Amino acid sequence: MKILITGSNGQVGSSLVKLLNQMPEIDFLAVDRERLDITDCKAVNKLVNEFQPNAIINAAAYTAVDKAEKEVELSNSINRDGPKFLALAANRVGATILHISTDYVFAGDKDGEYIETDDVAPQGAYGQSKLEGELAVAVSCPRHIIMRTAWVFCETGNNFVKTMLRLAQTRDELSVVADQFGGPTYAGDIANALIAMVQHIEQGKQAKWGVYHFSGMPYASWFDFATAIFQAAEQHQVLTKQPKLSAIPTSAYPTPAKRPANSRLNCSKIEKQFAIQPSDWRVALNNIQAYK
Numbered sequence: 409m410k411i412l413i414t415g416s417n418g419q420v421g422s423s424l425v426k427l428l429n430q431m432p433e434i435d436f437l438a439v440d441r442e443r444l445d446i447t448d449c450k451a452v453n454k455l456v457n458e459f460q461p462n463a464i465i466n467a468a469a470y471t472a473v474d475k476a477e478k479e480v481e482l483s484n485s486i487n488r489d490g491p492k493f494l495a496l497a498a499n500r501v502g503a504t505i506l507h508i509s510t511d512y513v514f515a516g517d518k519d520g521e522y523i524e525t526d527d528v529a530p531q532g533a534y535g536q537s538k539l540e541g542e543l544a545v546a547v548s549c550p551r552h553i554i555m556r557t558a559w560v561f562c563e564t565g566n567n568f569v570k571t572m573l574r575l576a577q578t579r580d581e582l583s584v585v586a587d588q589f590g591g592p593t594y595a596g597d598i599a600n601a602l603i604a605m606v607q608h609i610e611q612g613k614q615a616k617w618g619v620y621h622f623s624g625m626p627y628a629s630w631f632d633f634a635t636a637i638f639q640a641a642e643q644h645q646v647l648t649k650q651p652k653l654s655a656i657p658t659s660a661y662p663t664p665a666k667r668p669a670n671s672r673l674n675c676s677k678i679e680k681q682f683a684i685q686p687s688d689w690r691v692a693l694n695n696i697q698a699y700k
């Protein structure tokens with residue numbers, strides 16, 4: 409089995425590389441932006457034709473949510489056009505494409521969890537570009553899996569865990585939004601889920617193509633998440649002092665791009681179809697020493 413991974417320096421991309429390095433039975437090629445710019449259609453076709461993968465996992469994306477409001481074209485080109493080129497190339501060589509999307513395709517005003525078929529209504533340029541990417545992938549390659557996830561974190565890259573630990577070095581008090589809810593998701597768990605899906609498909613077990621939700625559990629607010637991060641930091645002696653946390657409403661922390669208040673992704677479809685259960689994000693914080 410041969411897997412092509414794009415965006416190999418990102419949180420999910422590097423987690424996939426880490427995982428596949430422990431799986432010698434899988435032949436993989438992981439390329440960063442320098443090796444393959446996914447917005448370069450010719451380069452995408454050339455690499456896919458040469459490597460002839462069974463599956464392409466697109467972990468490349470434009471993820472600067474606020475900056476996207478001013479860089480609409482760039483975010484569209486990376487989040488819509490790049491995935492489309494990859495999906496077309498996958499289709500040409502008979503490969504499956506696995507593409508990652510986001511809770512930001514939703515408005516966030518639903519009561520309760522979002523399921524895959526709920527109406528989408530992105531609130532900003534990033535969410536819009538990711539939604540257009542989903543649609544482009546779906547029409548370009550029938551053998552597609554689109555995994556929507558949320559609140560991604562891991563030991564490397566830019567994420568909430570690292571931001572909290574960094575701010576705690578210099579501040580005695582931190583205010584954290586307490587009225588947005590979602591499932592923090594460890595990138596290593598996303599990598600596990602993606603590879604399990606590829607294996608399931610390649611073993612010829614029935615695969616229903618389409619959109620799947622996968623996130624960590626239990627659901628939390630950013631304030632709950634920050635509280636758990638500092639508890640883990642204290643337990644593992646990562647910080648010499650704890651900051652005092654205050655819960656604030658979203659209105660007290662304005663950002664250029666609006667965030668969904670409700671990002672709870674219902675994950676029962678992926679469990680039913682692929683026997684993949686939501687991961688417990690609190691387990692990943694046991695490794696908090698590695699986030700410094």
Ligand SMILES: NC(=O)c1ccc[n+]([C@@H]2O[C@H](COP(=O)([O-])OP(=O)(O)OC[C@H]3O[C@@H](n4cnc5c(N)ncnc54)[C@H](OP(=O)(O)O)[C@@H]3O)[C@@H](O)[C@H]2O)c1
Pocket residue numbers: 414415416417418419420421440441442444445446447467468469470471486490508509510511538557558559560561565566
């Ligand atoms: N982060 C989250 O909280 C979150 C939440 C929900 C969904 N997601 C989705 O999950 C996926 C993975 O996110 P992540 O957190 O792993 O993102 P990330 O850490 O920002 O990684 C994205 C990677 O894509 C690369 N990239 C950007 N433009 C590229 C291009 N034109 N060609 C090739 N590579 C390019 C980046 O390279 P450079 O470093 O060189 O820019 C970076 O290494 C994305 O689809 C994202 O939309 C993320």
